[in-house]
Amino acid sequence: MVAHKVHAVLGPTNTGKTHLAIERMCAHSSGAIGFPLRLLAREVYDRVCKLKPPKEVALITGEERIVPQGARYFLCTAEALPRNADWAFFALDEAQLGADRERGHTFTKHLLDTRGREETMMLGSDTLAPLVRSLLPGSEITARPRFSTLSHAPARKVSRLPSRSAVVAFSAEEVYAAAEMLRRLRGGAAVVTGALSPRTRNAQVDLFQSGEVDYLVATDAIGMGLNLDLDHVAFAGLSKFDGVRRRRLTTSEMAQIAGRAGRHQRDGTFGTIAGTGKRELEFEDEEVFAIEEHRFPPLTGLYWREPDPRYDNLAVLIEDLDAPPREAGLMKPPEATDLAVLRKLAGDPAIAGLITGSRQVERFWHACSLPDFRNYGIDNHARFVARLWRQLREGAIPAAQAAKAIDELNRTGGDIDTLQQRIAAIRSWTYIAERPDWVEQREALSARAREVEDRLSDALHERLTERFVNRRTSLLMKKMGEDGSSLPVTVADDIVLVDEERLGTLEGFAFRADSDASAEDSRMLHAAAEKHLPRLLADKARTLAKAIGETPAIVTLDESQLVHEGRPLALIEVHNDLLAPRLAPHRNLVLLPDDAKSELISALEAWLATALEPLVPLRKLAAAAKDFDAGSELRALLVSLSERGGMVPRTSSGLDALDPDQRKMLSRLGVTVGALDIFHPAMLKRKALAIWRALAVISGRRLPPLADEMQPVLEATKPVPLAYRVFGKQALRLDSAEKILREAHKTRVEGKARQFILDPSLAISTGMTPETILQLMRAGGFKAKDVKPLAEGEFGPPAQPRWRWQPRRGSAPARSGQGQARGKSHKGGKPPRRDKGPVPGNPFAELGKLIS
Structure with missing residues (x-):
């Protein structure tokens, strides 16, 4: 037990609790924060990576694991927090979720047991205060007031909602209906539901945050930690199904959602949607008072389940997990999905009869803990877990089998519901692949599963955007009673005119409407533009595609984007293979018809293929690395070369393990x-080197810069440019350094002398200083004999340093790529002294003075 007090920071939304925890964690040498959502953990991970070196920051959720070696700061979902870790700081966010029926026991476990060595914080609602006092005696409680005012506003129709509003509903049907209405009446809405993958939710939130749409339609998923620039929250319902029954929201739940309105010092409002016909869709006066004044009934108990059950056998495990708490303020939770699955499968003799030993019992329990991402229900999910366990009981799932299951889900066609089902399925495989011992080739399969999930999430985001933001249906025009599609639409100098009325401009392939468009019926004009813009943009795309083929220079690479006239056309994405980047259309192309978009992307792919031609040598190395006949030693070296831009230090290359055929x-x-x-x-x-470095940076790697010009010799700088080595105050290009050392070995071998003089013109031609030559030769295994200066009264050119081959143990071979020089050293006399007189600026002569 730690000596310091637990510090509970409690208050309503928009009080800066999470921000405070981040600041306190970063002030310590190490720390961790547990979050209720993967989405929130990822958001804070990105923030901490801006405050601390990314190599020190880790992200761990059930489906994503980024843990650099030496990571000191951990951002995790509550379920994924490492056990028995030693942190200086620990914080648990939204600790009041200990009262959640399904996940409460996890939060209660951390509230009671997880601590930092130096500081521990519990963040949550004011309703948690009495239980903190009773369960954590001696703890310090700090109440934080809300930064801005939250007030009730009268009910409004959807068509009259203010901009920067969120509509909150409690079923997918209600969410889609509200989003459809906002699309027709107010230009579109972003959609956020709990069923969306985190990547899709992020993309939809970005639509709203960036201002592309002014409205957000969501379930109560926005109430838990999503930071949004909202001014108003409108409830489309005040009751929900909680897994057991349909009931009215508690005032705490209402406040958690309504509290998303307002940000920092900006006030917010909340209300309901008018004109729905629902009698219950009105706030009671008592509820309004409680929400505005942040006064809610305190929590009476937190759910608890044995956090460290015994694994003697299945019966003992179930007994421990089913045991009631013995401490006041703790409650036995309803049977969670994982325990229900365990109990059901433990009753099957064909499964339970083969589980023996504590290690197998623990492994079986972990399998039963697989989240039900697909919402199968207990029976169907239990059958899925049973199939999984039959494979895990024999060991790890074969890589080929897991890859096949993942690849079967790698299809981006279909409607919104179909994509959501695939995402739920792939999230199960992402979770399975992240387990340390469940699949063969875990890292590769985990990356593949995440890649498929990302592709499906992007496709779902595109479908949602097309449905609720970018397309207007003919139904709107029928309701208007007019047909605007017959009006003439023209584009002149990227200005869009509808029936001679200026509607907006084209910025590349993105349409920007004029805010002051003056027409008697703007809806009719917008419908006409929507009818004709795809055709006009398609013509523009085909013209540009042809121009790219004829004049490639009109497209440039700007960081990770292909740009034309300052506007991005496509994004370069690097996944598993750095040498095989992919192009993804930029969102500016969303209005383009599919065939025109494909034609433009094909032209850009051809441009990219030409730009990547200098990387052909690396591709050949990567291809050779897949040849099993090359041997593991050579394949390892080839992989290293292909991944590091075609250059590796000899000392760490594993070259000595190669046989002559491999060399x-x-x-x-x-x-x-x-x-x-x-x-x-x-x-x-x-x-x-420039194109390879660009791809490496896109993939997230940090690399030193390129030299402005790839000269043989540069002034040494920090960081050292790519493809250079530093010797003293100069940096030599790798091949320049090798050229000098090869010539030294050649001179030594051909002269057959123990000592030799190196041709000084080599250094003159490259501009190396004597100090650089001295360090280079020493690094290459050569040693210079002290040069005696001319006696007083003697004249002549300065004596040249005499070198001898004296490699240190473990240094490079005598001749590059040819092993140690063989044969006896030459025992003849000293080599004859040159009579050509001093060479102006002779660096080797200067080196002689330096040595003497």
Whole structure:
């Protein structure tokens, strides 16, 4: 038990509790925060990565795991918090969720047991205060007031909602109906429901936050931690089904949702939707008072379940999980999905009879804890878990089988409901692949599952956007009683005119409506524009696609985007393979018809393929790395070369493990084996290195900059440019350094002398200083004999340093790529002294002075 007090920070929404926890965590040497939502954990992870080096920040949820080696700050969902970890700081967000029927026991466990060495914070609602005092005696409680005022507003029709409003409903049908109405009456709405994947929810929230739409339609999912720029929250209902029965929302639940209105010092309002015909859709006076004054009944208990059950056998495990709490203020929770599945499968002799030993019991319990992402219900989900367990009982799921199941879901066609079902299914596989011992090739399959989930989420976001933001249906025109599609629509200099009325402008392929469009019936004009714009934009796209083929220079790469005239056309995405990037259409192309969009993207893909031609050497290395006949040692080296831009230090390359045939294969691939580095000469060209670095940066890697010009010798800077090594105050390009060392070995071998003089013109031609030469030669395994200065009264050129080969143990071989030099050293006399006189600016002569 730690000596410090637990600090409970309690208050309503918009009090800065989470922000405070982030600041306190970052002030410590290590820490962790547990969150109720994966979406919120990801949002805070991104924020902390801006405050701390990303290599020190970890994100752990049931479906995503980013844990750099040496991570010190952990942002996790409550269920995914590592057990028995040692942090200086710990905080639990939304701790009042200990009263949640399904997940409450997890939050209660952390409230009671998880602590930081130096500081522990519990964040939550004021309703938690009495239980904090009783369950955590001696704890310190700080009440934080709301930054802004929250007040009730009269009911309004959907058509009269103010901008920056959210409509909250409690079923998918109600959400879609409200979004459809807002699309027709107010230009569109973003959609957020609990059934959406986190990536889709983020994309939809971005639609609203960016101002592309002024309205958001959501379930009560927005009430838990989503930070939105909302001015008004309108309730489309005040009752919901809680898993057992349909009931009216509690005042605390109402306040949690209504509290999303207003941000920081900006006040917010809440109310209901008028004209729905629902009698119950009115706030009682007592409810309005409670929400505005933040006064709610305190919680009377938190759900508790044994956090450390025994795994002696299934009966003991169920007994522990089903045991009631013994402490006042704690309640036995309703049977959660995981325990219901465990109890059902434990009653099946075909399954339970084969589970023996505590390790198998614990593994079986983890399988039963797989979340029911598909909302199958207990019986169907239990059958899914049973099939999973039959595979886990024998070991890990074969990689090929898991990959096949994942790939079967990798289809982006279908409507919104179909995509949601696929996303629910792939989330199960994402969870399974993230388990440390459930599948073979865990990291590769986890990445593949996340990639498929991302593709499906992006497709779902596109469907939602098309349905509720970007398309107007003929139903609207029928209700208006007029047909605007017959009106003439023209585009001149990117200005869109409808029946000679200016409607807006085209910015690339995005349409921007004029706020001051003056027409007697603006709805009719918008319908006409919507009818004709796809055709006009399609013509523009085909013209641009042809121009790209004829003049590639009109497209440029700007960070991760392909840009034309300053406007992005497509995004470059790098997933598993750095050398095989993909193009995704930019959202500016959303109005384009599919065939025109495909034609433009094809032209951009051809442009990208041409731009990637300098990377052909790396692709050949990557292809050779997949040849099993090459041997594991060579394949490992080829993988390293292909992933690191065609260059690796020799000391860490594993070259010594290669046999002669493998070295020949390496040479046939064009790879130079140097004394200090192994590299492909083609990748030292600036064009090749620049495109490789751009892709690596897009993939999230941090790399040093490129040199402005790939000169053989540069002034040493920090960070060291790519493809250079520092020797003293100068940086040498890898092949330049290798050239000098190769010449030194050649001179040594051909002269057959123990000591030799290196041709000074080599250094003159590259501009190396004597100090640079000295460090380079030493790094290459050479040692200079002290040079005696001329005696007083003697004249002549300065004596040249004499080098001898004296590699340190474990240093590079005598001849680059050819192993140690063999044969006896030359025992003849000293090499004859040159009589050509001093060479102006001779760096080796200067080096002689330096050594003496």
